[in-house]
Amino acid sequence: MAKELDKVEVVTVGVGWTGGIVAAELTKQGINVVGLERGQDRSTENFQHIHDEYRYAIRYGLMQDLSKETITFRNNRDERALPMRQLGSFLLGEGVGGAGVHWNGMTWRFLPYDLEIKTMTDEKYGENKLGEDYTLQDWGISYDELEPYFYKFEEMAGISGDGDSMPLSAPRNKPYPTPAMKETPITQRFKDAANNLDLHPFHIPSGNLSEAYENPDGQTIAQCQYCGFCERFGCEYGAKSSPNVTVIPTAQETGNFDLRTHANVTEVMYDGNRATGVKYVDLQTGEEFIQPADIVVLTSYVMNNVRLLLNSNIGTPYDPETRSGVIGKNYCYQIQPGATGFFEDEKFNTYMGAGALGAAVDDYNGDNFDHADLDFIHGGVLNVTQTGQRPINSNVVPNDTPNWGQEFKSQSIKYFHRTLSIGCEGASMPHRNNYLSLDPDYKDAFGYPLLRLTYDYTEQDRNLHDYIAEKAVGIMEEMGADRVEKSEMTDHYNIVPYQTTHNTGGVIMGDDPETSAVNNYSQMWDVDNLFVIGASAFAHNGGYNPTGTVGALAYRATEGIMQFREEDGQLVQGKKNSKVTKNA
Amino acid sequence: MADEKNDKQQSEISRRKFIKNTGYVAGGAIGGGILGSILGTNFLDGNQQQTAPESTDEANNFNRALMYFTRQEDFDVLSAATERIFPEDDNGPGAIELGVPFFIDHQLAGGYGNNDREYMQGPFYPGSDFQGYQTRLKRRDVFDVGIQAIQRESQNEFNASFLDLEGEQQDEILQKFQDDEVDMKGVTPTTFFELLRSATIEGAYSDPLYGGNGNMQGWVMKEYPGNYMSYIDEMEEEEFIEKEPKALRSHMSS
Ligand SMILES: Cc1cc2nc3c(=O)[nH]c(=O)nc-3n(C[C@H](O)[C@H](O)[C@H](O)COP(=O)(O)OP(=O)(O)OC[C@H]3O[C@@H](n4cnc5c(N)ncnc54)[C@H](O)[C@@H]3O)c2cc1C
Numbered sequence A: 001m002a003k004e005l006d007k008v009e010v011v012t013v014g015v016g017w018t019g020g021i022v023a024a025e026l027t028k029q030g031i032n033v034v035g036l037e038r039g040q041d042r043s044t045e046n047f048q049h050i051h052d053e054y055r056y057a058i059r060y061g062l063m064q065d066l067s068k069e070t071i072t073f074r075n076n077r078d079e080r081a082l083p084m085r086q087l088g089s090f091l092l093g094e095g096v097g098g099a100g101v102h103w104n105g106m107t108w109r110f111l112p113y114d115l116e117i118k119t120m121t122d123e124k125y126g127e128n129k130l131g132e133d134y135t136l137q138d139w140g141i142s143y144d145e146l147e148p149y150f151y152k153f154e155e156m157a158g159i160s161g162d163g164d165s166m167p168l169s170a171p172r173n174k175p176y177p178t179p180a181m182k183e184t185p186i187t188q189r190f191k192d193a194a195n196n197l198d199l200h201p202f203h204i205p206s207g208n209l210s211e212a213y214e215n216p217d218g219q220t221i222a223q224c225q226y227c228g229f230c231e232r233f234g235c236e237y238g239a240k241s242s243p244n245v246t247v248i249p250t251a252q253e254t255g256n257f258d259l260r261t262h263a264n265v266t267e268v269m270y271d272g273n274r275a276t277g278v279k280y281v282d283l284q285t286g287e288e289f290i291q292p293a294d295i296v297v298l299t300s301y302v303m304n305n306v307r308l309l310l311n312s313n314i315g316t317p318y319d320p321e322t323r324s325g326v327i328g329k330n331y332c333y334q335i336q337p338g339a340t341g342f343f344e345d346e347k348f349n350t351y352m353g354a355g356a357l358g359a360a361v362d363d364y365n366g367d368n369f370d371h372a373d374l375d376f377i378h379g380g381v382l383n384v385t386q387t388g389q390r391p392i393n394s395n396v397v398p399n400d401t402p403n404w405g406q407e408f409k410s411q412s413i414k415y416f417h418r419t420l421s422i423g424c425e426g427a428s429m430p431h432r433n434n435y436l437s438l439d440p441d442y443k444d445a446f447g448y449p450l451l452r453l454t455y456d457y458t459e460q461d462r463n464l465h466d467y468i469a470e471k472a473v474g475i476m477e478e479m480g481a482d483r484v485e486k487s488e489m490t491d492h493y494n495i496v497p498y499q500t501t502h503n504t505g506g507v508i509m510g511d512d513p514e515t516s517a518v519n520n521y522s523q524m525w526d527v528d529n530l531f532v533i534g535a536s537a538f539a540h541n542g543g544y545n546p547t548g549t550v551g552a553l554a555y556r557a558t559e560g561i562m563q564f565r566e567e568d569g570q571l572v573q574g575k576k577n578s579k580v581t582k583n584a
Numbered sequence B: 001m002a003d004e005k006n007d008k009q010q011s012e013i014s015r016r017k018f019i020k021n022t023g024y025v026a027g028g029a030i031g032g033g034i035l036g037s038i039l040g041t042n043f044l045d046g047n048q049q050q051t052a053p054e055s056t057d058e059a060n061n062f063n064r065a066l067m068y069f070t071r072q073e074d075f076d077v078l079s080a081a082t083e084r085i086f087p088e089d090d091n092g093p094g095a096i097e098l099g100v101p102f103f104i105d106h107q108l109a110g111g112y113g114n115n116d117r118e119y120m121q122g123p124f125y126p127g128s129d130f131q132g133y134q135t136r137l138k139r140r141d142v143f144d145v146g147i148q149a150i151q152r153e154s155q156n157e158f159n160a161s162f163l164d165l166e167g168e169q170q171d172e173i174l175q176k177f178q179d180d181e182v183d184m185k186g187v188t189p190t191t192f193f194e195l196l197r198s199a200t201i202e203g204a205y206s207d208p209l210y211g212g213n214g215n216m217q218g219w220v221m222k223e224y225p226g227n228y229m230s231y232i233d234e235m236e237e238e239e240f241i242e243k244e245p246k247a248l249r250s251h252m253s254s
């Protein structure tokens, strides 16, 4: 029998970026918060011996232990879903700070276009440019409403950037808190090429800080040393903005934050009307607890936000046949068009770098270019990055080279410092057949069904890929590569090679309770005291990395939670068919 | 083993030197007999280069022994296969000299070989090309059945042990695994091959603390400096900067 604990005001499931933001904001107001995190505690001290590619980048030392829990995957509904037995396509976080520990730090704001994509597309290109099967929706919030929260995240995280050089990006009311990172021969070369092509290049806004910075909560983030061990690693200097050096210590310093590690939440307790708390297992003792709470906040990343709702019978599961229901709907990923350039006579210091060091153009993102004669919408940010190339993971060879043996060896050695790549975070539009649900066969270590991912590329994806990849080739040629190779899309989405940890959707935000799961405070339409925060709220996936937008929505949600404490009930009047109890 | 012919001359010298230094077998030859195999080439090579300090370490490299494999032949087949995947060439040493087979042996003995952090609950079904690793076998079992299958396939094709094949014949066998053209139970040949291939590259380039990347020669070939704490002062340099590689060991404070 689970042991019932004393009731608390707020409980969060997961202590990564979103859980950390909720904890910091509420505890600063004197509200008691319990943070339940399934992984271990950790801080900068844990990263003193982190420069180990094998342990952390290849064997995923900081990521989710799949022996306890994973997802299952199939390309389409006619296939049998099978477990993702080892990590690959995306790397799920675990432990205090979540994936915010080992992220790169590229920090963007989605475009005003993203938030009203359905309306703007219909207005400009006519109804249903993409066809019936694409379940495009507005987010129920405008960019102007969200702007202050974007800044709040950037200010807390000390983001380094040069907003003045970003004319096509989302407009800003205030400059970035710290200046952009260093210019290097690689970023300079990309910018020169882009300028020659009349594009608008700029430095990527970065959570690897260009200078030491004290945030408004009094937390200090150090200056990045460009050590080259950033993505997939924690920062040994505390120079990469992470929950561990910002919001979590802020929450802890208030004395109002009760952080419990090794606490794996299995269920949200629900009485048919309100969430009453959560059930969790202490992984060190095996004991089960029920933690009652006035307000329950899911901050357990896209996958577990969806899974916990489905396993707790909260909300209506999405059904791709009838298109009814909302939980699990509009799962999106990202598409990665790009080009690789091989340079015969030049070598670059690619082993140096930082996770978010790079230059980009967003001329081909959002609706920054005309799609009237194109068979897709949206686009993506094209970029060159200098993250620190490492020898196990980076063996780029020309396409006609075998992938083992003598020729492979000598080509991979030759080109280790002689290739540059242009990559892209390509936007992904929701499709009726791409969704999340519970797996009927496979269970986690505690007997609960795993989350099942049904996903494949769509025509929109392929068209977007081909168009943007050509643009990448053009820039790389202009950069002077001797040989340029364009990226190719595989026949189907493949769960094996790493692509990106930008999963979105499943508990989407909108202004209509019939078609969305949460309102623009991330409050569930169906359950007033349950907030679900993260990229799970994205109604589609944009053309940038997600965390800036996730952070903005999290700050917005904390305001909602505080308002809810005062007023109870629904904070937003739903567009139609609302089960609204109250108008804010 | 594939390094044998390359090292033959060196070994001859080393044997003589070994004998001279130790006076162990006065006037006799060790040959391929018992002493040779007990001591192994590393011991002899190390002894030969007593003046070069980094190689002398090899003589006392007690790490170069087996934690997982129980049959010498299995280890030798593994070694030969890794050498074909990452051969010695003009760039420098191949898998064997880098210690890759020991790296793999040691990894198989631990959490990696035991799939400690992988989802290993059933039921098991073959799966599509896009669904990834789907076998009830743990990585160490995959290596076991894979090595047996290599030997079996060598016998079928060439009537000989994999160890006795010419390099190109060995490649032919390995290629069949990569192309899924071998009969195997419990795991697909491609899955085995990809595991072997990635483990070989991992052993060639991981920090030497794991037993591969001997003397950091993998990094030297790639001009990769390993573990430096900061490049902040060099980020703007146009020229390629070569650095003496440093391993994690150099980062221990005591
Ligand atoms: C290698 C890598 C690079 C990335 N680079 C970038 C980048 O450059 N820019 C960018 O914008 N984004 C990047 N991301 C994505 C970014 O890390 C995520 O968007 C962000 O961390 C999401 O925050 P979150 O709070 O929603 O989830 P997380 O940070 O993942 O935190 C969720 C936490 O919940 C815990 N949890 C889950 N389930 C349970 C449960 N049942 N019980 C208890 N606890 C639970 C997890 O252990 C985890 O700690 C990257 C991600 C990875 C993996």
Ligand code: SF4
Residues within 6 Å of the ligand: A207, A208, A209, A223, A224, A225, A226, A227, A228, A229, A230, A231, A233, A234, A235, A236, A237, A238, A239, A240, A353, A354, A355
């Ligand atoms: S690159 Fe910079 S932010 Fe990243 S780990 Fe190194 S010092 Fe830290």
